[in-house]
Amino acid sequence: MSDHKNDESSSTGSVPLHGLLAEYETPWQLVDASKKVRDARYQRWDTFTPFPVHGIDRAMGIRMTILPWIVLVAGLTGLASAILLQWWTNSFDYPWIVSGKPLFSIPANVPIMFEMTVLFSGITTLVGMLMLNGLPHPSHPLDLKERFARATDDRFFLLIEASDPKFDAKQTRALLETTGAAVLDEVLEDRVTSDRLPKIVTYGMIILTTAAMIPLALAAKARYTKSRDPRIHLIGDMDWQPKYKAQRQNPVFDDTRAQREPVAGTIAVGDLREDDHYFRGKVDDEFARTFPFQLPLTQQTVERGQERYGIYCAPCHGLLGDGRGMVTQRAESLIDSGRGRGMAWVEPTNVNQAHIAAQPVGQLFDTITNGIRTMPAYGPQIPTEDRWAIVMYVRALQKKNGAAAAPAPAPTPAPAPPTQTPEPGSNAP
């Protein structure tokens, strides 16, 4: 389709010359020719081969590309953006503690830093390569040369553009003739094909970009508008389950209540807790002064209490019971270093104080079970027997620390075994 037009225009001379095209049969001929053109100091010229030819860069005198530097900058930008993004979202704009880690915690941020570095580098490599190569390039005068199609098959081409400052129709032709070109041909400017992107591509990209905005626009709209419509039910089976829920109506029963009462006197497994002394630490509504008989008064119990105390109590009350646990020390160090942000801290009670030591065991048990002041209830977390074991260990602590002689809880009416004080320390005064 093009040759006809070419012939016509070359004869009339109305279409300007684009360049001179030399065709070679072997890659090494092309490499040799390239060296000659390079040494003749041409600037606007190029070679075309069906496959990459080794050594052609040097033969053409191509400089090292600056793409790696662009990519390095892009990679570092990606790294910096990842750090900024994670710092801003998680520790500045909306501080949120995850898994008890610091608000800005480098190890947790590394995967994103890595990914963003790779993402920025990768995209920049592709886009930078295209831009440095002047791509996309929708049309080229060479497209009109039918012979040139063999550049994708078995021929090697060299084109010197007429716009080159050194270009001279005769001299350039003479130079190329010395390189042993199989065919030497003039290439005329392309006046047929537009060098713009096809309209369909341009419009297609505009439409796609616009379409990509729609979900974002809808989401943005939803944030700032109110609606009375019920929410969308995506999974009906989950939203409407064929069952009766508590506090709803059920026509099957006379009273139409969906929630049925258990048979009178029903007690759930493990819920029978009649023994006031054991479960509530009370005898006749007074705090018990003795340990319940269910608790074996042995060395093992005290050791169990010591272990449980270490787990549940020591963080705040300290291993010595003096209220100097790790939590206290941490809070104080935060306040001292000014990082406490106006935080206040009340030291937990020193359990060795005289008035605590004077409390009946039942009261200690009650405090552990239900909590007191800022201390939360540990009843749900620690089994009853262990709570008693802790009480026993606290008594041992008080004794060892010489807390104003706890009145030996001996005089009590309970039918429990007589021995009250455990003898783990055995170094009692």
Place this chain on the structure above:
Amino acid sequence: MTSKDRERPAKSDDKKAQGAASETGPSSAKKSGTSPEKSARTALGSLFMKALIVSLVCLGGAALVGKAADDGFRRFSYAYLTAYMWGLAIVLGGVFWVTLQNLVNAKWSVVLRRLGELIAMVAPVMAVLALPIVLPIFSGNDILYSWANHERVEADHLLHHKAGYLNPTFFLIRFVFYFGFWTLLSRFFLKQSLEQDKSGAPAIMKRMQRAAGPGMILFALTTTFCSIDLVMSLDAHWFSTIFGVYYFASCVLAINSVLVLAAAWLQGKGQLTADVTADHYHDLGKMMFAFTIFWAYIGFSQFMLIWYANLPEETGWYNERFHEGGWLNLSWALLIAHFVIPFFGMLSRHVKRNRKAISFWAFWVLGVIYLDMYWMIMPQYGAEHPEFGLMEILSWLGVAGAVVAATAFAARDKNLIPVKDPRLGQSLAFENI
């Protein structure tokens, strides 16, 4: 349809481009010319003698210093294990590298493959060098491995639970299997390759490729379990499923560095001068660079999961390495010296194509691999601060000397490249761009 690149098209390697081969020229000088071959023999022979003497003197010296320390060879065992795992990384890297080149039918690396095959053949020597570590296990000596002591295993619930795997008998079976397999695989590749030197039959190449697939699978398993047995089980309570991959990263780093140094040394002696080009160094450098990142990636993957989950049975291992003072500093040093510095150091293509520059980084990488081994093994010794003394240096030199001596001994009467490999021409003409 047509090439529209207005700018200069980028070139990469291609098999058809034999035109470029004329620049390097398929020289097989060492085969035809007699003098280079002779000088190679002399150079390798003297290298063997020197390395052997260094190795024997240093290993003997390390043992003497270990005895003088009068701690029942405790410190020596750890120092020696550190050096040994460093040497094993090179040799296992060699086994892996040769298997890989055959597996993927690599063409660029043909001129270097013989060097890899020779290094892989050090595997049986490594089995012998392992004796000071392995033999004490059978006398119930628990200096290194607590699971070797029956009483300790009985007293420790977790060790007792793991005893089905961590016991001396099963360990021996595995040990024999690991080294038997590595020796057989390396022997196979070297033998076939030497046979091709004579006959040049392309069928031999195919045979090696067929063996490479199953060989690679078994290599992955044996290396993983060997690193678990020899290093991870030092702290028998601790476990990390990625541990084998972490050690493997060191293996690949080590072999690529050693190949750079071996080729550079031979070229310094006037060998392979026309055969190994900047493009081969470039590719080895790329592998070193890539696996520097890979090492950091794997090391961080191991650390981050444990750090995030924060489970005591997993964090204990890191806790020992993050002790304020010496060990924490060492951990930071490892991160910076093993990743940050070489990452930027080897980033540039000019560095990788420069023989001297990439040799420097090869030395650096081999150094930090030792640091990594030290970081993995030495905290188990239980010292308050990292200690680096005569015992460590002598063990390190001893193992390094043994690896060099064994390689030089194997190489002294062989061609240094597979002269009749059908892909040799492509490897000689190989260009990155």
